[in-house]
Amino acid sequence: MPVQSSSRTVLAEWFREHATPLTTLDPEQPLDDLEGLREIVGDARVVAVGEGAHFVEEFSRARQRVLRFLAERCGFTVFAMEFGFSEAFPLDRWLRGEGDDGDLVNVSRAATEWGAADLLHWLRHHNRTSAHPLRFAGIDVPEAGGALRPALEPVADYLREVDPDALRLVDTALEVSDRFLRGCGSGAAAGPAWAGLPEAEQNELTATLARLLLRLRAAEPLYVSHSGQSRFDIARRRVEAACHTDYMFQAMHALLSGRGLTADLSVREIYMAESVRWHLERAEPGARIVLAAHNSHIHKTEMKLGGGLTALPMGRHLQRMLGQDYRTVALVHTADHVPEMYPDQSAAVGFTLAEARLEPAEPGSVEGALTDAGLADRITLTDLRHTPRDAQGAPLLHSIRSQSSSLSTPVPEAFDAVIAVPTVTRDRTVRF
Numbered sequence: 001m002p003v004q005s006s007s008r009t010v011l012a013e014w015f016r017e018h019a020t021p022l023t024t025l026d027p028e029q030p031l032d033d034l035e036g037l038r039e040i041v042g043d044a045r046v047v048a049v050g051e052g053a054h055f056v057e058e059f060s061r062a063r064q065r066v067l068r069f070l071a072e073r074c075g076f077t078v079f080a081m082e083f084g085f086s087e088a089f090p091l092d093r094w095l096r097g098e099g100d101d102g103d104l105v106n107v108s109r110a111a112t113e114w115g116a117a118d119l120l121h122w123l124r125h126h127n128r129t130s131a132h133p134l135r136f137a138g139i140d141v142p143e144a145g146g147a148l149r150p151a152l153e154p155v156a157d158y159l160r161e162v163d164p165d166a167l168r169l170v171d172t173a174l175e176v177s178d179r180f181l182r183g184c185g186s187g188a189a190a191g192p193a194w195a196g197l198p199e200a201e202q203n204e205l206t207a208t209l210a211r212l213l214l215r216l217r218a219a220e221p222l223y224v225s226h227s228g229q230s231r232f233d234i235a236r237r238r239v240e241a242a243c244h245t246d247y248m249f250q251a252m253h254a255l256l257s258g259r260g261l262t263a264d265l266s267v268r269e270i271y272m273a274e275s276v277r278w279h280l281e282r283a284e285p286g287a288r289i290v291l292a293a294h295n296s297h298i299h300k301t302e303m304k305l306g307g308g309l310t311a312l313p314m315g316r317h318l319q320r321m322l323g324q325d326y327r328t329v330a331l332v333h334t335a336d337h338v339p340e341m342y343p344d345q346s347a348a349v350g351f352t353l354a355e356a357r358l359e360p361a362e363p364g365s366v367e368g369a370l371t372d373a374g375l376a377d378r379i380t381l382t383d384l385r386h387t388p389r390d391a392q393g394a395p396l397l398h399s400i401r402s403q404s405s406s407l408s409t410p411v412p413e414a415f416d417a418v419i420a421v422p423t424v425t426r427d428r429t430v431r432f
Helices: 002-018 036-041 057-074 088-095 101-107 109-113 117-129 149-162 164-181 187-195 199-218 220-227 229-256 266-282 314-325 366-372
Strands: 046-049 078-084 135-140 289-292 303-305 308-311 326-333 337-343 351-357 380-383 399-402 405-408 417-421
Touching (some): 002 366, 002 380, 036 057, 078 266, 101 117, 109 117, 149 164, 149 220, 164 199, 266 289, 266 314, 326 399, 366 417
Antiparallel strands (some): 380 417
């Protein structure tokens, strides 16, 4: 179509003019080529840095480099990650120097198994040697919705001190969850496992967690008098994580069964967004957060897959909460393949990881525009906020890859900037 051809040419010319070449993905190299980020970030208190697919080495290296730039040159003080809220507290202590360098596997099994070990070892070294150390914060439900113990076991320790009579609620929740969560490593495995429980036990778990949360809320003054506000706030947030995770068991099962409710997966997204705000409100004055999560979590528009509303992403909620204090940087690639997660209930984590071959990037996509501009073989940074629009004001850029599929969305409304890499290498440190 002539109109489509014209739009494609306009986008290609625009990217040729506005995309800034980057020199390297090596996080230890000089950072001057990233100075274009400074104006994009501005005074924002939270800057999210995404990835177009999980388990890609190039995305990890690019994000690590951006993290270093934002810490050293823009004054960011906290690194938050798509990582369990509860599990992050011992990891933060290790990253700030507690214990020995070789202790990571004991401090966080999840970090070592899911490919974050190199980043975290680098961050521990950075905190020891840099004038710009970073606190670490988790924002997610435990094990991406695949467990309850990482959230509830510390709550049990807390209740033994401040309210032993309430311990039975935690014990009941763990007894029920252990009947189906043993061996689960993610929400993809937990949903189908939950469906195997008798309905009475499903309801018992939900009711018990609701009673536990209501008790904490009602008895807050008593708890705080025994433990202080900070410890209470952490315990309550952990119970909230368990409640959101319990909801996600049903939501994930329904999604995999083809019976999901509209926007049902938003339950995890709102928990992550509220966790970011939780950390921001309790951080030192002037704190600024670098937030690392998948592009599908950080973008500021609705997520629609298969024509229906799938989720209101964390970024959509953060945009409502923070306005211009929230900025997003997508990471994409122009390769013809990508690691993909395929549902597999025989696998411990609920999926297997294999290379997926990709169709050529479609017109109107970020990747297609970069290819048309002759930039597919380069590392680039592009400010997306002023990309071309049609006569009705709609962005010409309306698609971006997500894993092995594409997300249809007005791209400049979803992301403030994009970093593109030309190659994709599967992260071989992932242990599943």
